[in-house]
Amino acid sequence: MPDVVSPPSPTAPATAIDVFDHLATGLAQLAPDGTWRRVNAVLAAWLDQSPDALVGTAAHREALTPVAAQLDQALAGFAGGGDGLHEVPVTIDRGEDGARSLQLTLTPLPGGDALLQVHDVTALRAMELLQETLAFGISHELRAPVRTIEQFSRRLAAQGEDADAAVVRDHVQRIRGAATQAGGLIDALLETLRAARPPRQPGPVDISLLGDWICAELQDADPGRAAQLHVTPGLWAWGDEHALKQLLGKLLHNAWKFSAACDTVRIDLDGERVGDRLHLRVRDAGRGFDMRYADRLFVPFRRLHGADDGAGHGLGLAIAQRLAHAHGGRIRVESAEDVGTTFHIDLPAPPAEDASPQ
Structure with a gap:
């Protein structure tokens, strides 16, 4: 008969671990009168x-x-x-840093106190908003070019063998234009979906x-326009080079497009490093806009100008802002009608040991 092997006895830890301060969930212990007896670092942040500033106060009445x-x-x-509260939503306004979406649960504890559990659902709410944006783009914005293709292809089919050549050319041109519009919108929707992803293998980016590269592309695409484009040398950021080129491309293309009425396009890209951040500015001397409508600028499909004024699908600046947020940065804007627009971009700068000589 084989020897019977006894399982090893579990060894009790020398000291019990208080997990209150080691969880990713925000936690607070509240007295019956609302005073916060204890709060972990996650919720305080x-x-x-x-x-220390929250303990001993009814902090929820202000925070x-x-x-x-x-x-x-x-x-x-x-x-x-x-039985308390369960998954109650609340949004905290953080000013220029945007809003934080939280979800609260309050349950009783033995002895009369209560446990407040807080989950950060900001990323979830952002994903839900993105899904709504994509659904709107597909169901509303894409419907117009598809309808144009359907209508003019039906008219072509009804022309018969004696169709007027000029009419046929007009209908074909409209169909091609609508197809191009639909294709551009699909590409922009895909860009919007990808823009919120974290940077891939971030590193120093020149x-x-x-x-200079983007400005050269703009001039090559429109060689007949006089332009004075200035890029300050020695500007370095930390992030995904492909994503940052996409971000700059949206802003510089916007500056070029809304300078169409100017005899000479004037665009400046400058900035400076401040601590561990890079502050950039993209300035143009174009048509500008009324700052009363600035809150619309980064909202998908909200256009400040019409198609005749150069407005596109209304996703370019929204994509740029999402790319900035994905890098831990942001974009804000200043503008004056018939004077020009300046975009201020805040991005991480490379760590000191990775920064290239200035």
């Missing part, structure tokens, strides 16, 4: 506070104002057997080189 009354009501209800 989401609220842009230190844990989570939209749901503060619900939290207080749920705390009061525990004495009567209430922004000045990319700027």
Whole structure:
């Protein structure tokens, strides 16, 4: 009979681990009167506070104002057997850094206190918004060129053998134009989908080189236009070179396009390193726009100008902003009608040891 091998006895840890401060979930322990007895570093960071500043206060009444009354009501209800709150959404405005979307759950603890659990669902909400954008683009924006193709192809089919050659050419031209429009929109929708992805293998990127490259492409595509294009040398960012070229391309192309009424296109790309950030500016002397409508500029399919003024599918600047956000940066704009527009781009700069000589 073989020897019986006893399983090893589990060894108890020397000290118990308090997981409160080691979870990715935001946590706070609340007293029945709403005072925060304890809060972990994750939740404090989401609220842009230190844990010490939150403990000993009813912090939710200032930091989570939209749901503060619900939290207080749920705390009061525990004495009567209430079950708390479950997955309550709240949005925190972080100013220029955008909004943070949170989801709250409040459950009772033994002894009368309550546990507040907070999940950051900002990325999920951004993905839901992206899905809505794509659905709108497919169902609404793409419908117009498809309808044009269908209508003029049907008219062509009805012409018969005695069709007028000029009419046929006109219909074919319209069909081709609509097909080009549909193809461009599909490409832009795919770009929008990819733009929010994190940078692939980030590294030092020569922004000045990319700027010169894009400006050369713009001039090659429109050689008849007089242009004064200036790119400051020695500008370096940290990120995905392909994505940053795409970002700059959207902004420079926008500057070129809305300078159509000018005798000479004037565009400047300059900037400077400030600490660990690169601050860039793309300036043009084009038609500009009324800053009252600036909040529309980065919203997909929201155009400030009509097609006759050079407006495209309305996704270019939205894609640029998504690319900036994916790099931990952002874009803001200043403009004046008939004076010009300046885009301010904030991006990570290379670590000091990777920065190329300036």
